[in-house]
Amino acid sequence: MSNYPKPDPATLLEIYKKAALIKLNDERIIKQMMAGKLVMPYYSPRGQEIIPSAISVSLTDDDYICTIYRGIHDMLAKGFPLDELWAELAGRVTGTCKGKGGPMHLTCPDKGMMVTTGIVGSSMPIATGLGWAAKLDGKNRVSIANFGDGAANIGAFHESLNMAAVWKLPVIFVCQNNLYAEHTSVAYSRAIDKISDRAAGYGMPGVTVNGNDPDEMYGAAKVAIDRARAGEGPTLIEAMTFRFNGHLLGEAGHYMDKGLYAQAQKDDPMPILRARLIADGIANEDELAAIEADIDARIDVALAAAYDAPFPDVAELKRDVFAEEIA
Amino acid sequence: MTDTTTTTAPADNQVRKMTAVEAINLALHDAMEADAKVLVLGEEVADPQEGGVMGVTKGLSTKFGEDRVKSTPISEQAIIGAAIGAAVGGYKPVAEIMLMNFVTVAMDMIINHAAKLRFMSGGQTGVPMVIRTMTGAGFSTGGQHSDYWEAWFAHAPGIKVVAPSNPDDAYGLMRAAIDDPDPVLFIENLPSYWTPAPVTKQIIPIGKARIAREGSDVTVIAHSLMVTHSLAVAEKLSGEGVSVEVIDLRTISPWDKETVLASVRKTGRAVVVHEAVKQFGIGAEIASVITEELWGTLKRPVERVGAAFSSVPFSKPLETAFAPQPDTIAAAIKAALA
Numbered sequence: 226m227s228n229y230p231k232p233d234p235a236t237l238l239e240i241y242k243k244a245a246l247i248k249l250n251d252e253r254i255i256k257q258m259m260a261g262k263l264v265m266p267y268y269s270p271r272g273q274e275i276i277p278s279a280i281s282v283s284l285t286d287d288d289y290i291c292t293i294y295r296g297i298h299d300m301l302a303k304g305f306p307l308d309e310l311w312a313e314l315a316g317r318v319t320g321t322c323k324g325k326g327g328p329m330h331l332t333c334p335d336k337g338m339m340v341t342t343g344i345v346g347s348s349m350p351i352a353t354g355l356g357w358a359a360k361l362d363g364k365n366r367v368s369i370a371n372f373g374d375g376a377a378n379i380g381a382f383h384e385s386l387n388m389a390a391v392w393k394l395p396v397i398f399v400c401q402n403n404l405y406a407e408h409t410s411v412a413y414s415r416a417i418d419k420i421s422d423r424a425a426g427y428g429m430p431g432v433t434v435n436g437n438d439p440d441e442m443y444g445a446a447k448v449a450i451d452r453a454r455a456g457e458g459p460t461l462i463e464a465m466t467f468r469f470n471g472h473l474l475g476e477a478g479h480y481m482d483k484g485l486y487a488q489a490q491k492d493d494p495m496p497i498l499r500a501r502l503i504a505d506g507i508a509n510e511d512e513l514a515a516i517e518a519d520i521d522a523r524i525d526v527a528l529a530a531a532y533d534a535p536f537p538d539v540a541e542l543k544r545d546v547f548a549e550e551i552a
Numbered sequence: 553m554t555d556t557t558t559t560t561a562p563a564d565n566q567v568r569k570m571t572a573v574e575a576i577n578l579a580l581h582d583a584m585e586a587d588a589k590v591l592v593l594g595e596e597v598a599d600p601q602e603g604g605v606m607g608v609t610k611g612l613s614t615k616f617g618e619d620r621v622k623s624t625p626i627s628e629q630a631i632i633g634a635a636i637g638a639a640v641g642g643y644k645p646v647a648e649i650m651l652m653n654f655v656t657v658a659m660d661m662i663i664n665h666a667a668k669l670r671f672m673s674g675g676q677t678g679v680p681m682v683i684r685t686m687t688g689a690g691f692s693t694g695g696q697h698s699d700y701w702e703a704w705f706a707h708a709p710g711i712k713v714v715a716p717s718n719p720d721d722a723y724g725l726m727r728a729a730i731d732d733p734d735p736v737l738f739i740e741n742l743p744s745y746w747t748p749a750p751v752t753k754q755i756i757p758i759g760k761a762r763i764a765r766e767g768s769d770v771t772v773i774a775h776s777l778m779v780t781h782s783l784a785v786a787e788k789l790s791g792e793g794v795s796v797e798v799i800d801l802r803t804i805s806p807w808d809k810e811t812v813l814a815s816v817r818k819t820g821r822a823v824v825v826h827e828a829v830k831q832f833g834i835g836a837e838i839a840s841v842i843t844e845e846l847w848g849t850l851k852r853p854v855e856r857v858g859a860a861f862s863s864v865p866f867s868k869p870l871e872t873a874f875a876p877q878p879d880t881i882a883a884a885i886k887a888a889l890a
Contacts, residue, residue: 289641291637320674321673321674321676322672322673322674322676323674323675324674325671325672325673325674326672326673326674330672330673332669332672332673332674332676332677333676334640334676334677339637339640339641339677340636340637340640340665340669340677342664342665343664344660344664344665347633347660347661347664347665349633350629350630350632350633350634350636350637350661351633351636351637351640351661351665352637353630353633353634353637354633354634354635354636354637354638354639354640354641354645355637355638355640355641356637357622357634357637357638357641358637358638358640358641358642358643359641361591361619361620361638361643362641362642368637380629381629381630381633381660384625384627384628384629384630384633385629385630385633387625387627387630388624388625388627388630388634391625392622544675545670545671545673545674545675546670546671546709546710547670547710547712547733547734547806548670548678548733548734549733551806
């Protein structure tokens with residue numbers, strides 16, 4: 226991993242800006258839910274901010290991503306419009322999916338965010354198909370499939386990685402290993418140490434990195450993305466991380482190992498990156514505070530606009546089932 | 553099975569006799585020629601793998617290249633996933649899932665994704681894809697190779713279900729299915745694959761039924777192979793002075809209520825026939841709607857004909873008894889006329 230490209234200072238600051246947006250947005254969502262203003266199932270990405278932030282700095286709007294129910298971090302890192310996000314979470318007609326999808330089906334094709342699925346393992350076959358489309362387009366686009374450690378045990382993982390490798394598709398399979406599949410520790414669900422070892426079985430490179438380390442995550446993603454753009458095929462990246470708010474917000478979390486949790490808190494990537502930016506002279510405290518204040522202000526605006534917007538008309542039940550409205 | 557070697561389109565628009573295998577091959581060919589976004593994928597669909605297990609895709613990869621016509625691993629989830637991704641990415645894929653029973657392996661992709669992405673995204677991501685699959689009892693292929701499961705898909709909002717009964721419809725409905733902005737499940741009847749009939753190359757709109765035979769005493773509503781059986785029965789009964797109207801649904805979802813109700817309003821009697829198991833089959837929905845809409849006009853309760861409530865059996869006499877036959881259809885028509 227020492228041979229990975231490293232993010233330059235400007236890129237590192239960009240990674241922080243994305244990660245800070247994810248974290249502050251997550252905190253605000255939780256606050257709104259606790260206040261009873263947002264009612265929805267929420268799979269918090271808190272703790273996993275660095276992974277998509279360090280990937281997305283190497284992507285453009287033309288690149289495709291698919292993600293899963295725990296996927297707001299992936300979407301925000303790629304540039305999901307904040308206003309449309311909040312309106313969707315609030316179930317309003319101004320939401321990106323007109324309030325018909327909700328937090329588990331965020332979609333924004335203009336920015337390459339094609340599919341968010343609520344089914345474990347289902348991002349991979351579709352991202353593979355987007356990789357096929359990207360290859361046919363011949364525009365050096367790549368397709369990112371985000372999924373968790375649990376999804377690596379589903380048959381669709383096998384079928385997708387195999388097909389992507391056989392067809393040499395520009396797909397990057399990003400397994401965000403947060404150590405728990407719902408309430409089940411990885412120790413109960415695989416007999417190998419590294420999920421990335423499975424890549425060898427498909428004839429593609431596989432690598433396990435510390436997903437919370439922006440250098441490692443950026444480097445591994447950059448190598449895989451460059452490889453895909455060059456027509457050399459897919460890569461499996463296992464990004465090790467941790468989720469601080471459990472599987473579903475509100476759960477008791479008794480299944481989590483207390484020592485592991487305490488260590489993960491010590492390793493929280495957000496304060497670490499923030500301190501590093503200051504220590505390395507990339508940004509000072511005032512500059513970072515200004516960035517964070519700006520994000521908070523943008524969330525304020527998005528949130529207020531969302532609550533002010535109307536709910537979708539019931540006629541929406543007949544729209545978008547098919548292209549043609551149902552009579 | 554029968555050798556099928558037709559691989560190229562006729563140079564003119566003459567009506568030619570051909571089998572359903574040839575008609576679908578021609579439809580795929582013409583669609584791929586008309587639109588470079590049309591893709592074909594599935595197990596052994598390319599020519600090095602013999603252009604499909606029944607030769608339906610023969611010649612396509614040779615003409616259009618293996619980038620657009622891709623033989624896949626035996627991976628139904630990945631096949632449908634690849635088709636969904638390609639469709640969302642701007643293409644019009646036609647995925648072959650060899651047999652209808654194998655579609656079950658890809659149900660998550662079809663029901664949770666292909667059928668729902670348009671709605672869940674508020675109309676942002678349509679999924680213009682076709683899933684071709686074949687099925688039908690009659691070849692002693694037993695419990696996992698010959699079921700009709702159209703009712704499952706007709707129950708799912710967001711996916712259309714089409715089942716042609718003859719080569720002309722197979723051509724015309726396939727062209728329409730490929731052009732449709734939404735996912736279409738296209739059910740091909742295997743036992744009648746090699747029965748030749750004239751093909752006019754007319755595109756047939758999805759959602760419109762066809763009056764296959766006009767009549768005045770009773771309306772029979774059928775699709776796929778059951779149309780052929782029903783027409784044979786109607787012909788026989790005409791000799792007994794019974795005038796049977798036969799409606800070929802062509803599209804199962806969304807089905808053509810207007811045509812069906814207009815016919816039953818005229819005849820006052822209806823028989824719904826399908827090869828799928830009778831219990832909870834599409835006949836239940838159609839009979840319900842007829843009853844709701846035409847209660848005062850109906851002269852008799854709507855009759856339903858479907859397969860026995862069992863797996864498709866292997867042994868020939870059992871298989872014959874399992875699936876509706878002309879005799880069972882005739883008996884139901886007579887019951888409706890009583």
